Amino acid sequence: MLVYSSHSFVHIVSLAVQAEAQQSYVNNKQLNCEQSPNTTLGFVCNAATSCTAYLTFRSTPTYNTPVTIAYLLSANASQIATANNISDLTPLPTDSLLIVPVPCSCSSSYYQHNASYTLKSRDETYFYVANNTYQSLSTCQALMAQNPYDLHHLLPKMTLAVPLRCACPTPSQTAAGFTSLLTYLLRQGEDANSIAAKFADAGADVPAIMNANMLNQTSTIFYFTPLLVPLKTEPTLQNTNTNTTPTPSPPQPLPPTNPDSSHKWIFIGVGIGAALLVILSVIALVWLFRHRRRSHKSSNPLPTEEAPLPLSELSQGIRSAMETLSLYKLEELEIATNSFAESNRIAGSSVYHGWFNGNEAVVKVIKEDVSGEINTLRQINHSRIIRLSGFCLHQGTTYLVYEYAHNGSLKDWLHKPRLDWKQRLQIAYDVADALNYLHNFTNPPYIHKNLTTANILLDSNMRAKLANFRLARALEFDKVTTRHVVGAQGYMAPEYIETGLLTPKLDVFSFGVVMLELLSGREAAADKLHESIGLVLSGDNVRDKLQGFMDPNLDYPLELAYSVAQFAHSCVAHNLDVRPPISEVLLALSALLSSSTDWEEDTSLTFTD
Ligand SMILES: *[C@@H]1O[C@H](CO)[C@@H](O)[C@H](O)[C@H]1NC(C)=O
Ligand SMILES: *[C@@H]1O[C@H](CO)[C@@H](O)[C@H](O)[C@H]1NC(C)=O
Ligand SMILES: *[C@@H]1O[C@H](CO)[C@@H](O)[C@H](O)[C@H]1NC(C)=O
Numbered sequence: 001m002l003v004y005s006s007h008s009f010v011h012i013v014s015l016a017v018q019a020e021a022q023q024s025y026v027n028n029k030q031l032n033c034e035q036s037p038n039t040t041l042g043f044v045c046n047a048a049t050s051c052t053a054y055l056t057f058r059s060t061p062t063y064n065t066p067v068t069i070a071y072l073l074s075a076n077a078s079q080i081a082t083a084n085n086i087s088d089l090t091p092l093p094t095d096s097l098l099i100v101p102v103p104c105s106c107s108s109s110y111y112q113h114n115a116s117y118t119l120k121s122r123d124e125t126y127f128y129v130a131n132n133t134y135q136s137l138s139t140c141q142a143l144m145a146q147n148p149y150d151l152h153h154l155l156p157k158m159t160l161a162v163p164l165r166c167a168c169p170t171p172s173q174t175a176a177g178f179t180s181l182l183t184y185l186l187r188q189g190e191d192a193n194s195i196a197a198k199f200a201d202a203g204a205d206v207p208a209i210m211n212a213n214m215l216n217q218t219s220t221i222f223y224f225t226p227l228l229v230p231l232k233t234e235p236t237l238q239n240t241n242t243n244t245t246p247t248p249s250p251p252q253p254l255p256p257t258n259p260d261s262s263h264k265w266i267f268i269g270v271g272i273g274a275a276l277l278v279i280l281s282v283i284a285l286v287w288l289f290r291h292r293r294r295s296h297k298s299s300n301p302l303p304t305e306e307a308p309l310p311l312s313e314l315s316q317g318i319r320s321a322m323e324t325l326s327l328y329k330l331e332e333l334e335i336a337t338n339s340f341a342e343s344n345r346i347a348g349s350s351v352y353h354g355w356f357n358g359n360e361a362v363v364k365v366i367k368e369d370v371s372g373e374i375n376t377l378r379q380i381n382h383s384r385i386i387r388l389s390g391f392c393l394h395q396g397t398t399y400l401v402y403e404y405a406h407n408g409s410l411k412d413w414l415h416k417p418r419l420d421w422k423q424r425l426q427i428a429y430d431v432a433d434a435l436n437y438l439h440n441f442t443n444p445p446y447i448h449k450n451l452t453t454a455n456i457l458l459d460s461n462m463r464a465k466l467a468n469f470r471l472a473r474a475l476e477f478d479k480v481t482t483r484h485v486v487g488a489q490g491y492m493a494p495e496y497i498e499t500g501l502l503t504p505k506l507d508v509f510s511f512g513v514v515m516l517e518l519l520s521g522r523e524a525a526a527d528k529l530h531e532s533i534g535l536v537l538s539g540d541n542v543r544d545k546l547q548g549f550m551d552p553n554l555d556y557p558l559e560l561a562y563s564v565a566q567f568a569h570s571c572v573a574h575n576l577d578v579r580p581p582i583s584e585v586l587l588a589l590s591a592l593l594s595s596s597t598d599w600e601e602d603t604s605l606t607f608t609d
């Protein structure tokens, strides 16, 4: 047994410890699950009935971001990020110490913060969950006292109430200037001195630590037991994870479980609101489903041709575009499109299907100068964005030659039951991928400004590509306003309609609307989808209302649909600051997509595990 002797606790501690006033140390009693002295059940309620308390947690390969740790501990990811000066989603190196602010309150006789945990495998016991998963923030005794399940009959998918040990300052601590208590997990090599040093900025000191735990010079303290550390100010830690580019980190897989609706629903049904919480649900879901890899394929047969033209005829924008694009002669386009035959026209548009040296492409005819779009597209190169391969100018008309998307626009597919759940999610992912590229990886960043299902094209594999960049704007500054408000009805963000404000969150709003169309199979303009989703997700009977909202022709996993709906809802928030950045949306969709793959396999195959 690892025993840490207290001989290094050299400082004299006030012997006037009021036994009733502080908390007794657990004294390794948490190891014997068959006996539950009340020190193992929690810290006794002896002062304020509730307060903010702090827990500590060391990152593990599974719980290594504020978002995942917040999920485990039922805490708030942005508060964890702030307390530790890190970003929400960047993974931390394993074993990084993190501070976790939580609300702490009396539940019968003991202080606790409630978390919940769904068992993942048959190997998990009450002891394992308390000591290993929750790093001694709970005890097997407290778990047994608060869960109905017999010790020997724990099964995967059971959800446990997990009381986490926390406490509020006693009157004597308050009088000494302490405002909160931190639950610290003792490690090998640590003692009261090193712990006090760690939190010295927040006013921790050795006598107060000893006093808080009713320890004295002769006491023995043990590794893997929690100690209370009284603090005068909010604790902060400097961690190594930095706030740089939000590289989405795929959540770590846990042991496989089969999808089961009731428990997950309970979990994700709790609490609604900020995007962060939604990410939590998404990541939680990913754990509940298995993680699977996707493979990206992209094949764009593109016409490549060179043709000289007098440069003097061209505007400046076009001139620079020539460096990267093919310039066609009108005759070549006529040959390719069968002289712009009606049979080559894509219904209801000025776009013609054509063949260029055996490659399929489309020619868009625009009776004006569109050097803006040419210039934008020229700088953009992404597999999820329709590629402009060349153009032609003839008597004031511009002909743009694009790669061909075999399956036309998403708008035309929305009402056909043939798009299955996985395809819809893949389309949403592809569009988010394209927007993420525009917002975060082009210089200057672009906003598309006109995202609609008509501008999302589908290739032969039903993968989406973003098209129509006529309204796209480069963002030289964070925020730009325009007096000239143009866009598609039902897709435009309120701040844009009201004030002409242009930010990337404008695209996020439109994207939310597109997701709602994918879920419901209904049109943005006709049904005010961004308003109805709020009603669907609030109040009672969310499950039934969501089923009513969903496309009746679609077979879908309800839990995932719920997550997507929540995400879409946060994207269409009236307040643009509430909308998540597209990078977060992409991360969540990638997780949902993997889960959907598993769902699909689970529904199409018989169980194999
Ligand atoms: C803790 O246990 C002791 C005896 O073992 C008992 O006297 C005391 O009332 C208990 N305290 C609480 C809060 O249950
Ligand atoms: C998390 O904390 C932040 C800052 O205190 C707050 O704005 C946000 O609403 C909280 N999120 C949730 C889901 O409670
Ligand atoms: C925590 O859970 C217990 C039951 O396990 C309950 O009595 C108590 O009210 C809960 N506390 C909070 C703050 O929800």
Ligand SMILES: *[C@@H]1O[C@H](CO)[C@@H](O)[C@H](O)[C@H]1NC(C)=O
Residues within 6 Å of the ligand: 131, 132, 135, 224
């Ligand atoms: C308790 O958990 C720690 C890791 O947090 C582990 O090293 C230790 O072996 C566990 N104790 C027991 C008795 O399993």
Ligand SMILES: *[C@@H]1O[C@H](CO)[C@@H](O)[C@H](O)[C@H]1NC(C)=O
Residues within 6 Å of the ligand: 015, 214, 215, 216, 217, 218, 219
């Ligand atoms: C130190 O605390 C232990 C209980 O943890 C107690 O039995 C002992 O009498 C105390 N010693 C002194 C010197 O107060």
Ligand SMILES: *[C@@H]1O[C@H](CO)[C@@H](O)[C@H](O)[C@H]1NC(C)=O
Residues within 6 Å of the ligand: 085, 238, 241, 242, 243
């Ligand atoms: C947070 O970390 C950054 C570096 O990542 C540092 O520049 C900044 O000063 C830190 N903030 C605080 C409050 O310590």
